[in-house]
Amino acid sequence: MNLPDDASLLVGLSAVIVAADVEQPYVLATRQGDAGAGLPFGPFDPSGHRTFELGLRDWVTAQTGFELGYVEQLYTFGDRGRELPRADYPNAPENARIISIAYLGITPERTEIGGAFNAAWRSWYYYFPWEDHRNGPPAMIADIIEPTLMDWAGDDFERRDRARLAFGLDGRPWIEERVIERYELLYEASMTPESRRDLGVTLRAELPGEPMLSDHRRMLAVALSRLRGKIKYRPVVFEMTPETFTLSELQQVVESLLGLPLHKQNFRRAMEKNKLVEGTGELSSGTGGRPAELFRFRRETLRKKAALGIAAPVTRT
């Protein structure tokens, strides 16, 4: 049990900062010259930061000018072979190993980003187009992903099974939370630009979906998995909604996050049963049809039963 001789270990904080509206779920992405896009990232300063979370909040505020609301730790990445974001560590030794503690942060709105920070909100589905099933499974799954994965699997049952499970092939259900399993499968099967970059392989197929620097797209996938899971048993959606909203708007936000269509009435019933929202009496004007009542989140419910979230009754028809 000795301390490694060369302390070439760097610790950084990565942030997956999400927001959502009735149209899309968003992530804050940075652009680093023509090296490509990545996630906001900053070195962890042990002398300045009492905790990781405070450190993260600090530099997010410093860089973007807004305050993070909900924050939770996601995962710590440290496998060898990760690309170093050199720009952030100009004087790091050549063979330095970098560890990233990734956090998930939620903001209520797509706040304007200060010009100093070269970042922008992008839809999740810009990076993971196969994850948006609001209008049914995207054609690319049947057209590109399924055949290419099956080609990759050959007669390896293990691989075939993994593919079927992850993408809901052969009549298996599509499980929206398996974002990371799907991404890793595509990465392994040489279907992502990252596979070529990291492993030097030639791609088996051209698949839509923007890559990111280093393993940032993997972090993003972990974040989406976590969030899609969490939304069902913790009321995290309300971290993203405005103060008041119509039930349809709320439903659409959840749909955009899950990438699934939900069943209207059951969604409403679930809201009602859990007493998560209450009507304000006011009506929203000009929605194109009958005006909808405006609702607000009942914070008391959160206090009373912290274990409750949003039911996600999908439409199967």
Place this chain on the structure above:
Amino acid sequence: MNLPDDASLLVGLSAVIVAADVEQPYVLATRQGDAGAGLPFGPFDPSGHRTFELGLRDWVTAQTGFELGYVEQLYTFGDRGRELPRADYPNAPENARIISIAYLGITPERTEIGGAFNAAWRSWYYYFPWEDHRNGPPAMIADIIEPTLMDWAGDDFERRDRARLAFGLDGRPWIEERVIERYELLYEASMTPESRRDLGVTLRAELPGEPMLSDHRRMLAVALSRLRGKIKYRPVVFEMTPETFTLSELQQVVESLLGLPLHKQNFRRAMEKNKLVEGTGELSSGTGGRPAELFRFRRETLRKKAALGIAAPVTRT
């Protein structure tokens, strides 16, 4: 975004290694002289270890002589104020900051530990006696915890609510997964030896439950929360059971982990419905009554529907 001047950042791996039998759930605890007990811990060596997980497996095997089965990352701890395990870092600078990446590992049996490694299996409930509700809520909750927490809360509604929620007071249900919330509450309310050690406060009450070095009991609490949650949707119990077992034994193992009594027939029905186990045809001898059939875990089910676990139908009567 500069690299901190003094790179006094140490990265270590901590392991919560669990096992269970029909009587108790166990954790592997190390004893460090008279400094007290803690969790197995080792520095992370970036030059020797390609990934955290491989590093962890390596030194666990080196130290204890057995191989870890299931392994998953839990959480990364790095708040200032954590006590340094000096013994492991003899030449670390005085004000060094240590980061611990905690992992959960599961072994099928309480394997004998090599003498070189000063470790032993202890029941979880040795550290968290208030977590064992197999025979109803332990008296200490009503006798010590409830009054002391209410005294601590005063008329702070927030605190009262937290206490009620965490410990299932005033008719609220006991949620077995909230292990970490409960531990943190007791810590904050000056009811644990760690509160005195870290914060210098005098204890509000003497509460049973052994402390651990540094923040290891907090890590353990996180591990138990995770495991108790996971067992319900992933078949992790079978990582702890022997090859064959009777249904009662299986139920008792789950009960020991959850710290709850389960309803016999509903437990069996759940097993059956999910096709998680299959009978071997053989019978177990001499159980004190009618012999029980021996079952084994169906690994194929795991492959087919990876999202399935064990239902936990509690008895409420």
Place this chain on the structure above:
DNA sequence: TCAAAAGTGTTATCCTTACACCCATGT
């Protein structure tokens, strides 16, 4: 034959899923 533990049949209740329909507004 009796204690002890294994193992089963049946029922009430609640939640999930789904169909089908009515309502209020703008053009």
Place this chain on the structure above:
DNA sequence: ACATGGGTGTAAGGATAACACTTTTGA
């Protein structure tokens, strides 16, 4: 009046929780 989206009543099916009972062994 009619298109557009808001908002509800009801019912089938399945999962959950519980009661009470039978079966098979060892002492």
